[in-house]
Amino acid sequence: MADFIQRHKKNPILTKENVPYPVETIHNAGVVKEEGRYVMLFRSHLRNGRSIIGIADSDDGFRFEVRPKPFITPADEGFSAEYEAFGVEDPRISFLDGEYLITYSAYSRHGVRIGLARTTDFTTLVRLGFISQPDHRNVVIFPEKFHGRYARLDRPHTENSPWSIWISYSPDLIHWGDSRVVIRPETYHWDEMKIGPGATPMKTDRGWLHIYHGVFKTMDGAVYRLGVALHDLEDPARVLGVADDWILQPEDPWEVTGYVHNVVFCCGAVLEDNGTIKIYWGGADTVMCAGTARVSDLVNLCLNKPRPALGA
Numbered sequence: 001m002a003d004f005i006q007r008h009k010k011n012p013i014l015t016k017e018n019v020p021y022p023v024e025t026i027h028n029a030g031v032v033k034e035e036g037r038y039v040m041l042f043r044s045h046l047r048n049g050r051s052i053i054g055i056a057d058s059d060d061g062f063r064f065e066v067r068p069k070p071f072i073t074p075a076d077e078g079f080s081a082e083y084e085a086f087g088v089e090d091p092r093i094s095f096l097d098g099e100y101l102i103t104y105s106a107y108s109r110h111g112v113r114i115g116l117a118r119t120t121d122f123t124t125l126v127r128l129g130f131i132s133q134p135d136h137r138n139v140v141i142f143p144e145k146f147h148g149r150y151a152r153l154d155r156p157h158t159e160n161s162p163w164s165i166w167i168s169y170s171p172d173l174i175h176w177g178d179s180r181v182v183i184r185p186e187t188y189h190w191d192e193m194k195i196g197p198g199a200t201p202m203k204t205d206r207g208w209l210h211i212y213h214g215v216f217k218t219m220d221g222a223v224y225r226l227g228v229a230l231h232d233l234e235d236p237a238r239v240l241g242v243a244d245d246w247i248l249q250p251e252d253p254w255e256v257t258g259y260v261h262n263v264v265f266c267c268g269a270v271l272e273d274n275g276t277i278k279i280y281w282g283g284a285d286t287v288m289c290a291g292t293a294r295v296s297d298l299v300n301l302c303l304n305k306p307r308p309a310l311g312a
């Protein structure tokens with residue numbers, strides 16, 4: 001079967017040895033391209049098991065240099081400190097209205113909720129606050145507004161509807177509502193246990209391309225894979241197709257074995273002008289990997305070989 005994603009020949013593109021301060025991992029990175037340069041925000045575990053977010057730059061999207069200091073560490077005072085005490089994880093970046101919006105999972109004794117921050121230059125950071133209650137993770141903000149409103153995909157969790165992907169809207173990035181579920185895990189399918197938004201959706205002429213992760217529980221633990229869905233350009237709550245097949249699964253040794261075995265987890269992808277995307281994923285919650293894919297292959301997979309978005 002065709003591989004939808006061509007792994008970069010120099011994977012893993014980053015390991016903890018590339019980080020100039022003490023960390024145990026480098027994984028789950030959001031990436032944007034700004035004026036021909038790529039900026040990556042990545043998660044690292046510290047030795048106390050909690051996470052911080054670092055920053056790296058690249059000219060070609062594959063060879064990244066990590067900056068000397070982390071970009072987001074848990075706030076040490078004020079309101080945010082209470083909700084970030086156990087760490088900040090899994091950043092996603094969207095470019096909208098001349099600024100970069102960064103969402104991240106904030107952990108504390110109160111559970112996991114989503115922090116929102118913005119920057120214009122990736123040097124200074126302004127926290128805008130928290131945009132969900134627990135238990136929410138994996139928020140990606142669309143890089144465009146719809147009828148004047150911001151839109152986001154996220155992943156609340158409840159016992160009787162576990163880990164599905166929802167959409168919400170906001171007039172001001174702070175107050176979110178008009179929420180509805182858009183994609184559910186599919187029973188006895190590679191994503192049956194849980195799913196969550198991955199990369200910030202990318203605009204193609206056929207729809208918003210959305211790379212998500214799905215989890216399947218086995219006797220040997222959970223396996224994290226990547227899948228793809230297409231959302232209507234005008235109405236992103238309308239899912240045009242969710243591909244039946246996964247597009248990436250743990251195969252390389254550094255995806256199969258590491259801090260958490262059998263994980264490929266995506267928080268970022270970059271749409272290029274030549275009809276391809278660069279896609280970034282954490283391998284086994286330990287290293288950063290990259291690959292490329294053709295937009296048309298992924299779009300066709302969503303449209304020609306879909307599985308039900310909301311299940312039975």
Ligand code: BMA
Nearest residue numbers: 028089090224260263265285
């Ligand atoms: C999820 C998150 C991700 C992680 C994945 C695999 O629940 O914690 O950050 O990559 O598990 O461990």
